[in-house]
Amino acid sequence: MRKLPIDVTLPELKAVLVSQVNAVLVAPPGSGKTTQVPLALMDEPWLKGQRILMLEPRRMAARAAARYMARLLSEQAGETVGYRVRLDSCVGPRTRIEVITEGVLTRMLQNDQGMAGVGLIIFDEFHERSLQADLGLALALESQAVLREDMRLLVMSATLEAEPVAKILGNAPVIHGTGQIFPVETHYLERRITTRAETAVTQAIFTALSANTGDILAFLPGAGEIRQVQAELATGGIERFARVAPLYGSLPPAGQDAAILPGAPGERKVVLATSIAETSLTVEGVRTVIDSGLMRVPCYSPGTGLTRLETIRVSREAADQRRGRAGRLGPGVCYRLWTKQDDLYLEAKARPEILSADLASLVLELAAWGVTDPQALAWLDIPPAAAFIQSRELLCMLGAITENGSITGHGRRMAAAGLEPRLAHMILTAEELGIGGLACELAAILSERDFFQGENGIRDVDLRLRVEALRNPNYSAQQGAAIRRIKEYSKRLAQIFGLDDKQTAIDDCGLLLAFAYPDRIGQLRSDGRFLLANGRGAKISGTQPLGRSSYVVAADLDGEGTDSKVFLAAPLMLAQIERYFGPQIIEENSVVWDTAAQAVRSRRYRRLGALILNESPIANPEPAAAQAALLHGIALAGLSILPWSKQACQLRQRLLFIRQYESNWPDLSDESLLATLEHWLGPYIQGITSRGQLEQLSLAAILTNMLTWQQRQELDEYAPTHIVVPSGQRIMIDYSTTDNPILAVKLQEMFGLNDTPRIACGKVAVTLHLLSPAQRPVQVTRDLASFWRTTYFEVKKDLMGRYPKHYWPDDPWTAIPTNRVRPRSS
Structure with missing residues (x-):
């Protein structure tokens, strides 16, 4: 077994864990901490034969780490070292080290809060700060404090800011390991790229092949870009120089091994990877890194309740991790596809997922744990209040928790499934209707990237077409791995929920989606445009048939603009809404002022969220409601809507005049009259519902009635007509x-x-x-x-x-006044 830099640090780590239950280990990339630490601690006396759980952020890294450690022991995975990830488990009765993904740890903690048989939990690559890692650490600390004082917690990372983590671990010791990172020559672009990122990466690969030796690791944001670069490299004749190997999360294990393990003697390898290859995984033979500077991350918007994958610039931390991959075996080279100027503006580190993610799963897990207030647990970053509240509201809508945050029986079944809450609720509800198999198919499709291409490359948004393709042997053969993965996941979900996976008619796709996304039930407004139950707009592009459905459910949309673009949806019938969403349908009477008709309009509505399912007129609205609507209409239109006779106008003006000198007289200014309509006008408009009927009012009499008896007597003295x-x-x-x-x-x-x-x-x-x-x-x-x-x-x-005929006396003081041309006497 070759010596690794972490070996020097292992004695110190062992000594610390003898006397301390918690510790933080910070060691550079490539030091060997992922594979050497669990093996070194496995036989420590304080473990007493208990298991070690090590968390990895990604399934691929968990499998690779377990297999590598098993090879070091000359064993197969599943013996001393095994792994548990979604859809794949390889452990046995003798397994002492389990490499697991973070969601698996949450399930284990929920199933046994005392974690019987577990002596150490290692949180590897914790700097990535995934939502599940933060949740897992918070729950593990609670378990340790209440039930398992002897259980050790070890947080490991290459770039972690250790002090905050050490603090929530009870001021745990921080151990700093050494590493052997060779110098990496870094190249920047002279100017920003003007082509597509994929083309720039392709060009850089051919340049690096001719300028350097060894294998190449190129970082791209996603599988789609990887496939595009593969195609461009093939067009350029890459096979004459090297073998191309993609590396991304949904790749089958054999494909992952082809990328990670060393190539044949004399063979050069070009690995096209997502950010999955930044940490944990060691891609053997790499001497050159090409970094597109891009990564794809999920971004949640509390305003829309939607999570979308967005392509963003890498952080400084991530860029340095990527560059370090070229210096594992010896001096290397890194080509950064951005300028030195742009390099100055990279964010220092990625934002913790807990600050920008959909918190529905976290809120449900906390409720299952018995926590309704997140501040009851220890966090590096407290979950944001707005996202937390919105997630609670969603879970209440799904029947998973009560209004005070306590979990329901239905919620416990949802949490136990380890599935995204919306999808878990959909499957459980479908189970009661006998269509659980279809729900599992839908959940599997929605959990993976969209595999469907459609005819002529046009991607129809209708989710039913995906189900048909999944069941079509000919289509399945064309899509290969993606279809197999979805089918396997569908069957696994059926097993988890105890369902048979029989195929039922696809007509209920929209109904099942409505169970998962009740807030995204959409009602047709115009061709292709819908109003969603949450009040937002959505649109189905082009002339797709689904765009003419009266009701649809949008499972996937971008959340941008006035009308979000729909990517996946299915039709829904009004009868299904009436039957299955009755408790959520609110019947309300609406008595409002219709500005166009200049009248009060009374309607009875049946509403689901923002959607009006049907309406009918109300013959005799409640008088108080009608009066309030009329007063509102007058307030909107202004006082000019009232029938101001000449007499009423003069009276109002007289009273306004008096008010300047006598403050106890009524204030008849526009502002005051509009603000007090209910008091001075309300008693006189009972039964009136339109502007035309207002003409019967005598405003002069109404204004006079605002005066006291004394003021009426004094009116002509103060302000004679x-x-x-x-x-x-x-x-x-x-x-x-x-x-x-x-x-x-x-x-x-x-x-x-x-x-x-x-x-x-x-x-x-x-x-x-x-x-x-x-x-x-x-x-x-x-x-x-x-x-x-x-x-x-x-x-x-x-x-x-x-005017010579008129009377113009010399002495106006003594002249006779007249309204004639001349006085009668003159």
Whole structure:
């Protein structure tokens, strides 16, 4: 067995774990911690023959690590060292070391909180901070504190910030290991790539093959990009130089081994990998790394409740991990397909998944553990409150937990399945209807990447087509590994839930999806556009038949824009909604103001979330509701919607005038009247439901009723409607400018009056608009005496020339007032 750098650190680690129950080990990539630490600790006395569980973030890494350790012991996996991952278990009665994925640990903890027979849990590559790793550590710490004080916890990583982890482990010791990383020559681009990333990677591979020796490891964001680069390399004649080996999570074990294990003597290998090859896995023979600088991560939006895979820039930490792969065996080379300038702006590290993931699974697991408040456990990062609350609401909708967060019997069955909660609920509900086999097929399809191509490369969104393809032997033969994987997972799900996997008609696909995604039941608005039960919009692109269905369920959509693009859906019938979602259907009466009709409209609706399933008119709405709707309509339209007669307008203006001087009088400003509609107008509109019927109101009488008896007596004294002028005529006062009432009167009618008429109990002089015989203002004044004294003679001179027949005396103080051309006596 060859010596590895971690060997130097093992004695210190062993010594620490003799006296401490928790520890943190930080050692560089390639130091051998993943495979050497479990083997070195397996026979420690404190283990007392108990098992070691080691968590790996990915299934491929778990299988590879177990097989490698088994080979070191000259055994097969499943003997001393085994593994447990989804859909694949290889352990035996003599197994002492189990390499497991993080979800498996959660199930083991839930099944036995005391973890009987387990002496050590190792959290490997913890720097990746997956949601399940954070949850597993929180539950393991709780188990240790309450039930298993003797159980050891060891957190290992190459790039971990050790202090925060050590703190939640009870200030555990931190052991720093050494590594042997050879220098790696790093190349950057002179300018940003203008081609597709796949083309840039292909070009870099051919450059590296001619410039360097050894195998090449190229990092790409996903399997689709890997297949594209494979095709471009084949077109370029790569087979003359090297063997191409893809490496991604859903690849069969044989394909993974072909990428990981050393090639034949003299053979060069080009491994095209996702970020799965950053850590844990050692790809033998690599001397050159080509980094696209991209990675694909799930991103959850609390606003939409959707998780989408997004392609993003790698972090500084991830980029350095990738580069380090070229320096495992000797000096290496790394080609980074970005510029030095762009390198300065890389994020330091990836964001922990718990801060940006769908927390439904976590909330369900905590409820199953007996925790309703996440702060009761130890976390490096507390789950975000908004996402936590939204996940609780979803689980309540699915019947998995109660409103206070306690788990239900149905929820326990969901959690025990170890499946995404929506899909677990779908299968359990389908079981009761005798269509569990179809539900398992759907869950398997939705858990994997979409394999369906359709005719002429057009990808129809109808999920039923995937089920038909899954059952079609000819189609299955074409798709190979993807179909086999889905079929195996479907059968495994049937076993987990104790179902037979008989195939039933695909007509119920939409119903089953509705059980999983009740918030994404969509109602047709227009061709291809739907309103979802959660209130968001969705669209089915093109002229697909499903885009004309009255109801659909969207299982997969992008959550972007006003109308999210639908990727997978199935049709649903209204009768199915009525039958199976009755408890969620709310019947409500709606009495609202219809702006277009200018009337109150009363309807009875049956609603599922934001969807109106049907409606009917209400002949006799409740009076209070009708009145509230009418008042709302008046508030929207403004006071102009009311029948303001000349009398009502003047009365309101008079009262507004008085209000300036007497604060105890009613406030009839627009703002006040609109704000108090219910109080002053409400009693008079009973039975009125339209603008036309409002015309019967007498606003003058309504406004008068707002006054006290005393105010009604004083109204004419404060704000008279008319003033009797010297000519004997009653002239109406214009209160339209409430701070400056106007008396418009012919000049000759005011002869003999020395002072300006006053109102408001003598407090305010009216503004006189003195008119010519043609009723045009010749003078505006609030000081009549001054006008007679200084200005009248100029006005007289001007008007006598234009109106010679009219009366223009020299002495306005003693002249006879008249509303005629001349006084009768003259």
